Structure formats: structure tokens, C-alpha cells
Amino acid sequence: MSGTATGNAAATGAAATLTYVQALNEALREEMERDPTVFVMGEDIAVWGGGGVFGVTKGLLEAFGPERVRDTPISEAGFTGVGLGAALTGMRPVVEYMYADFMMVAMDQIANQAAKIRYQFGGKARVPLVLRTQEGAGRGNGPQHSQSLEAWFCHIPGLKVAIPSTPADAKGLLKTAIRDDNPVVFLEHKLLYGKKGEIPAGEHLVPFGKANVLREGRHVTVVGIHVLNDMALEAADILAAEGIELEVVDPRTLVPYDRETVAASIRKTGRLIVAHQAPERAGIAAELIQCAIEDAFDYLDAPPVRLCAANMPVPYAKSLEDAAMPQVADIVAAARRLMSGSSVVGTRS
Amino acid sequence: MADEKRTARAQKDGTEKKSKATKKDGSRHADADRSTDTVSAEGKAEARRHSVEKAETRAKATAKRKGLRKLTGLDRDGLLGMLERMMLIREFEEQCANLYRAGRIRGVTHTYQGQEAVAVGTCTALRIDDYITSTHRGHAHVIAKGGEVDLMMAELMGKATGYCKGRGGSMHIADMTRGILGANGIVGGGMGIAVGAALSSKMLGRDTVAVCFFGDGAMNQGILHEVSNMAAVWNLPVVFLVENNLYGMSACLEDAMACPELDLAKRADAYGMPGVTCDGMDVVDVYLAAKEAVERARGGGGPSYVVCDTYRFLGHHVGDPLSYRDKSEVEPWRALDPIPRLGRQLVADKLATQAEVDAVDAATRAAIARALAFAEASPDPDPSNLTEDVFA
Numbered sequence: 033m034s035g036t037a038t039g040n041a042a043a044t045g046a047a048a049t050l051t052y053v054q055a056l057n058e059a060l061r062e063e064m065e066r067d068p069t070v071f072v073m074g075e076d077i078a079v080w081g082g083g084g085v086f087g088v089t090k091g092l093l094e095a096f097g098p099e100r101v102r103d104t105p106i107s108e109a110g111f112t113g114v115g116l117g118a119a120l121t122g123m124r125p126v127v128e129y130m131y132a133d134f135m136m137v138a139m140d141q142i143a144n145q146a147a148k149i150r151y152q153f154g155g156k157a158r159v160p161l162v163l164r165t166q167e168g169a170g171r172g173n174g175p176q177h178s179q180s181l182e183a184w185f186c187h188i189p190g191l192k193v194a195i196p197s198t199p200a201d202a203k204g205l206l207k208t209a210i211r212d213d214n215p216v217v218f219l220e221h222k223l224l225y226g227k228k229g230e231i232p233a234g235e236h237l238v239p240f241g242k243a244n245v246l247r248e249g250r251h252v253t254v255v256g257i258h259v260l261n262d263m264a265l266e267a268a269d270i271l272a273a274e275g276i277e278l279e280v281v282d283p284r285t286l287v288p289y290d291r292e293t294v295a296a297s298i299r300k301t302g303r304l305i306v307a308h309q310a311p312e313r314a315g316i317a318a319e320l321i322q323c324a325i326e327d328a329f330d331y332l333d334a335p336p337v338r339l340c341a342a343n344m345p346v347p348y349a350k351s352l353e354d355a356a357m358p359q360v361a362d363i364v365a366a367a368r369r370l371m372s373g374s375s376v377v378g379t380r381s
Numbered sequence: 382m383a384d385e386k387r388t389a390r391a392q393k394d395g396t397e398k399k400s401k402a403t404k405k406d407g408s409r410h411a412d413a414d415r416s417t418d419t420v421s422a423e424g425k426a427e428a429r430r431h432s433v434e435k436a437e438t439r440a441k442a443t444a445k446r447k448g449l450r451k452l453t454g455l456d457r458d459g460l461l462g463m464l465e466r467m468m469l470i471r472e473f474e475e476q477c478a479n480l481y482r483a484g485r486i487r488g489v490t491h492t493y494q495g496q497e498a499v500a501v502g503t504c505t506a507l508r509i510d511d512y513i514t515s516t517h518r519g520h521a522h523v524i525a526k527g528g529e530v531d532l533m534m535a536e537l538m539g540k541a542t543g544y545c546k547g548r549g550g551s552m553h554i555a556d557m558t559r560g561i562l563g564a565n566g567i568v569g570g571g572m573g574i575a576v577g578a579a580l581s582s583k584m585l586g587r588d589t590v591a592v593c594f595f596g597d598g599a600m601n602q603g604i605l606h607e608v609s610n611m612a613a614v615w616n617l618p619v620v621f622l623v624e625n626n627l628y629g630m631s632a633c634l635e636d637a638m639a640c641p642e643l644d645l646a647k648r649a650d651a652y653g654m655p656g657v658t659c660d661g662m663d664v665v666d667v668y669l670a671a672k673e674a675v676e677r678a679r680g681g682g683g684p685s686y687v688v689c690d691t692y693r694f695l696g697h698h699v700g701d702p703l704s705y706r707d708k709s710e711v712e713p714w715r716a717l718d719p720i721p722r723l724g725r726q727l728v729a730d731k732l733a734t735q736a737e738v739d740a741v742d743a744a745t746r747a748a749i750a751r752a753l754a755f756a757e758a759s760p761d762p763d764p765s766n767l768t769e770d771v772f773a
């Protein structure tokens with residue numbers, strides 16, 4: 033099976049177990065081999081530790097040289113604009129921000145420039161630009177290094193937004209992002225880099241706008257972002273012992289968003305939880321729940337629930353950070369509440 | 382007056398001549414390999430050698446310096462106070478690194494060993510009501526400005542008694558009672574704030590000054606251009622204090638910075654501001670340069686740049702594998718350690734005995750041990766007040 037990917041220089045990988053960070057690295061390598069206009073650029077991605085503070089770009093400098101693996105000065109606004117200009121004129125830049133929080137320094141170039149150009153130029157320009165970063169809480173990085181900012185980008189028409197939560201998706205979505213002719217904000221999660229998973233053999237592309245059902249179940253649909261998917265799977269194991277089945281749906285991309293897969297799940301379960309580490313207020317959960325209401329209102333047996341971070345900056349101390357973020361226990365409790373009164377767990381209060 | 386002295390010193394130590402010698406063709410750096418946009422390894426090694434030789438020449442020129450009281454205008458307590466603050470910072474950072482390695486500090490933490498003269502020399506030129514903005518490498522600025530090590534240590538350990546009640550950690554320590562407007566997790570994040578503090582000083586008719594600390598790497602953030610220009614146009618009492626330790630994480634100056642002869646003070650020229658470079662491994666030299674800049678600002682003479690040439694002995698953060706920096710580079714800098722250097726000068730100048738210097742050292746170690754004990758004994762923040770101080 034793994035030997036069938038002939039005729040495509042990039043698609044040499046055999047099925048393998050890789051970490052999320054290795055999968056991203058493989059995607060970059062394959063796309064850089066395949067297309068000489070692809071290049072990577074960002075702070076400390078070439079020289080530091082042999083390739084990036086998280087190791088995503090490890091070994092790329094040796095493989096592709098400093099022209100295509102560019103360490104930048106600490107100039108987020110500048111190198112975003114430079115990436116955009118290069119994208120407009122024939123290159124396919126993959127720009128890295130060390131932390132999603134640092135993208136805020138570059139928001140003009142992202143929101144006012146990159147997102148708008150194709151439309152406002154009458155459709156006559158292409159912007160094949162990937163803006164990669166990692167976000168999220170859980171490591172005690174404090175208020176300016178732990179934000180989850182996906183809703184910001186989703187709110188700007190003209191940006192696609194990917195949120196891989198497995199190694200296979202990390203690879204497949206990144207390859208798709210690089211081949212896309214429009215700007216893609218590619219949000220990784222800092223706690224996922226060491227996560228292991230099976231990567232399919234050969235050319236592995238994951239299309240945008242196609243959700244992934246990570247676990248099937250009959251009672252409650254959980255749509256999770258990043259680590260909340262893993263927490264939902266853990267919660268599902270706990271709840272299975274009580275006869276409550278969770279169906280865990282990973283949207284994979286938020287723009288475009290696969291409304292149909294989620295709606296189909298709700299038609300089966302009648303209950304919905306949406307969970308993420310971004311704050312609740314104006315978080316993407318609100319949008320996804322509204323989609324569910326529009327698409328499957330008649331099937332909902334209870335008001336949908338969102339499990340998000342508290343509306344506050346992400347605190348440093350572990351006791352506070354844990355309390356501010358949704359946890360497995362919150363999913364378990366919410367699912368039980370949604371199920372109370374149902375015949376499956378009729379006696380639970 | 383001090384300015385003339387410094388210029389004279391700079392000329393005597395021959396730094397100008399040397400730096401020109403490495404830039405034969407007037408390009409950003411003579412060894413730039415234009416086909417890759419990066420500097421060759423030999424080019425970097427030479428630049429590194431040049432930097433440390435420059436520092437060594439300066440150190441030699443000032444080693445026998447006498448009359449520190451007259452030179453600085455500080456009394457014995459003031460001079461010993463600088464030694465004490467530097468020692469306090471060194472010991473704080475050593476313990477911080479130990480705590481981090483022991484898993485008692487979360488996230489990342491950046492320490493300051495080697496650069497102590499910069500924070501202490503600068504803050505000694507400030508009053509308690511003057512302002513500073515700090516960086517990710519901010520512990521030293523807080524200590525130098527008079528911050529309390531107990532509250533700092535507790536913050537690092539995420540305790541309820543910490544400066545920020547455990548909410549901020551290493552990169553966000555602030556003390557509004559001492560004009561410390563915060564360390565910062567965002568490179569360049571404090572630059573606008575410092576200029577804003579200078580603006581309020583002017584608008585409120587106060588004579589307070591703001592010092593904006595930042596690194597060589599941070600000089601490439603666009604906001605620095607914007608606020609330097611505003612500070613100059615509005616003639617604000619702010620000092621842009623550059624800690625040039627030759628690296629921003631793994632990016633060495635040669636690769637990241639376009640500046641004639643890598644003379645960072647030249648950036649001030651673009652705004653018509655004075656810009657001076659001083660010996661960032663010598664607390665006295667930093668003090669003199671900072672004092673002049675601060676007095677100018679306080680007197681209505683406007684903003685300026687002070688560049689301190691220095692070096693971080695250790696990694697960017699605790700746990701940095703340091704793969705981008707040759708080990709051999711560090712030893713010559715360690716020989717210029719600003720702490721024993723001031724100690725020796727105080728003894729040579731008969732302002733203190735070696736025993737007195739040692740006693741200061743012992744006292745600072747004891748103070749940090751107390752801070753550690755305080756932090757250890759402090760409670761974790763109570764999550765039942767999770768959203769206290771969240772106002773919107």
C-alpha cells in the first residue's frame with residue numbers, strides 16, 4: 033500500500049507514527065520539495081535549536097538553505113507584509129509566529145491587507161500565504177503567551193482558519209493550506225506538539241471544510257477545538273461507564289466550517305456541547321451553536337451548551353489557569369446535565 | 382562634561398578605528414555573503430571577537446580608575462548600593478534558574494546574569510517617582526528600581542502574595558508605587574507606554590522622566606520608530622535604553638540588524654536625538670551615561686538613546702540549548718563580570734575593604750534566601766476569586 037505513491041516526488045512517506053510537530057515538519061518538507069516557490073520565514077526558525085523553538089522547522093535550513101528558510105528580525109508587522117507582498121508576486125510563503133499572541137502586532141497586515149486584497153482587487157490577485165502559529169493555555173505561559181485567538185480571524189472575511197488537533201490533520205491540513213491560493217491562518221496548539229498519531233502513507237492532503245468524527249456516539253455531540261477534542265474523548269470514556277455516549281466532532285477548519293457533519297450528528301444525538309480554550313464571550317462557540325440552531329433546531333432536545341475559558345486574561349498560576357480553562361470534568365458534568373431526565377440515565381439528578 | 386570624557390575615552394580605546402577596519406566596503410558588514418543574506422561563520426566570529434575586544438579595551442582603560450565619588454557624584458553608600466543591587470540581581474537570577482529547573486516556575490523565564498550593570502547603572506540615575514518600562518528579561522529592572530524581592534519571588538512561583546497575585550508570572554512584574562510600569566511578554570510592548578509616561582509628565586507639569594528598556598532585537602519592532610519620532614517631535618522626557626547583548630534569542634546582531642557599522646546609537650541620528658554608547662559591563666559608565674540622558678530629559682532637553690554594550694552569560698531563557706552561540710565566546714565576557722569589577726574598584730579606591738564587599742554579598746544571599754522562604758510559605762491563589770480585577 034505504502035509503495036503506491038509513485039510519480040510524485042513529495043509523496044514518499046510511508047505510513048508512520050509521528051508526533052504532531054514531526055507531522056508539520058514533514059508537510060513543510062514535502063511542499064518545499066514539491067514547489068520551489070514555497071518558503072518559510074519567521075523568528076528563530078532556522079538557527080535556534082536546529083529549527084524553531086518548538087522544532088517545527090527542524091532540519092529545513094540544512095535541507096533547503098537560508099534563502100528559503102529565513103530567520104527574520106523581531107518585526108511581526110514587517111515580515112507579515114513582506115510575506116504578503118511575496119505571495120502576491122509569485123511566491124508561496126509560510127510565515128511563522130512564535131506565539132499567536134505576537135500576531136496581534138501584525139493585525140493591520142493580516143486583517144486590512146492580506147484578507148481584503150483578492151476581493152478588493154476585483155478578484156484579480158491571488159494571495160497564497162500561510163500564517164502559522166501556536167496558541168492556547170496549559171503551560172503557565174501567562175496572559176501574553178496563552179491566548180486562543182481563532183475567533184478574531186474567523187471574524188475577518190477573506191481568511192481561512194485551520195485548527196488541526198491530530199498529527200495526521202496537522203500534516204494534511206498544512207499541505208492543503210500551502211497549496212491554497214488564499215491566506216490561511218493555521219493555528220496549532222502548544223500542548224499538542226508532542227502528541228503521537230498515525231500518518232497515512234503517501235501523499236496525504238486533508239481538505240478544508242470537512243469535519244472529522246473522532247468518536248461515534250448516540251447521546252451528546254461534542255464539537256471541540258484543539259485540546260478540547262482530547263478532553264472530550266477522555267470524558268467519553270468516563271461517561272461510557274454510565275451509559276452516556278458522546279460523539280466527538282473535530283471541525284478541523286473553522287473557515288470553511290462543515291455545518292453538515294455537525295448537523296447530521298445533532299440529528300442523531302439531539303444535544304450539543306461546543307468547547308474551546310478561548311474565552312466564552314464572542315468566542316467561536318457562539319457562532320457554531322447558532323449554526324446548529326439554524327441547521328437542526330427541530331432535533332435539539334436541550335439548549336446547546338458552550339464550555340469555554342472564563343472571560344478573563346489567561347492567568348499564570350496553575351491553580352488559576354486550571355480554573356479558568358474548561359476541563360474534562362466540565363465536559364462530563366455538562367453531558368450529564370444534558371442527559372438528566374432522559375431515559376438513558378433517568379435517575380441522575 | 383561627562384559626555385566629553387566619554388567621547389575622549391572612546392577615542393582613546395580605539396574602538397572607532399577598529400570598527401571601521403571590519404567594514405572595508407561600507408556595506409552592512411564586510412563579510413556579508415549576498416547570495417544568502419546571512420553572514421559567514423567567520424564573519425560572525427570576527428564580529429564577536431571585535432565586540433569583546435572593544436569591551437576588554439574599555440575595561441583596561443578604567444581598571445585603575447580612582448576617585449569614583451568625584452567621578453559619579455555618588456557617596457560611598459550610593460556606590461556600595463550599586464554593588465548590592467547587582468549582587469541581589471545575580472543571586473535572584475541564580476535562584477530563579479534553580480527554581481525553574483526544579484519545576485517550580487512555569488512557562489519560560491529569562492535571566493540577566495552578566496548584564497547587571499545596565500539595570501543598576503541606569504536606575505541609580507533615576508528617582509523613585511521616575512518611570513521605567515521593562516522587558517521579558519525584567520527581573521533586574523524591577524530590583525534595580527527598588528522592587529521587593531520577596532514579592533517578586535512569590536510571583537515567579539505563582540503565589541497569591543506575589544506582585545501580581547500570581548496572575549502574571551516572570552514576565553509581567555510591575556510596581557506602580559515605584560514607577561515600574563511592567564515587564565512585558567511582548568518584545569517592544571513597553572515602548573509606547575514609556576513614551577506615554579513621558580507625555581503625562583509633560584502634560585501634568587511634573588519633572589519625572591521615563592526610561593524605556595529594550596534589547597537590540599527589539600530595535601527592529603516598528604513601534605520603536607513610531608514612538609521615537611513622537612518623542613522627538615514632542616520633545617518628551619524619555620530615555621531609550623538599549624541593552625545590546627548582541628543577540629535576540631538566536632539572532633545575532635549581524636543577521637538581524639541593518640545599521641551603519643552596527644553602531645546602534647546611530648539610530649538616534651534619524652530623529653535628531655543624541656545617542657551615546659557606553660560600557661554595559663561597567664556600572665559606573667552606565668550610570669554616567671544614564672545620568673546625563675536623564676538630566677537632559679528632566680531639564681526639558683528631550684529624548685535620547687543610550688546604548689549599553691553588554692552580554693548575557695547564559696541562555697536566552699533557562700533551558701536554552703545555546704546551539705547558536707560558540708561556547709568559547711562566553712569566557713572573555715565572564716572575565717568582564719561587572720560585579721567583581723566594581724568590587725575591585727571600590728577596594729582600590731579605598732571606599733570599601735574586601736571584607737565589606739564580601740559582607741554585602743553575604744547579605745544579598747541572605748535576602749534572597751528570605752525571599753525564597755517567603756515565597757515557599759505563601760499560599761497559591763484561590764480560584765474562588767478567579768475573576769477579581771477583571772473589569773470587563
Ligand SMILES: Cc1ncc(C[n+]2csc(CCOP(=O)(O)OP(=O)(O)O)c2C)c(N)n1
Pocket residue numbers: 075106108130134137517518566567568569595596597598599600624626628629630697
Ligand atoms: C512580539 C514578540 N515577538 C517575539 C517574541 C519572542 N521573543 C521573546 S524575547 C525575544 C528576543 C528579544 O531580544 P532582545 O530584544 O535583544 O532582548 P534580549 O532577549 O537579548 O534581552 C524574542 C524573539 C516576543 N516575546 N514578542
Ligand SMILES: [Mg+2]
Pocket residue numbers: 596597598624625626627628629630
Ligand atoms: Mg538582545
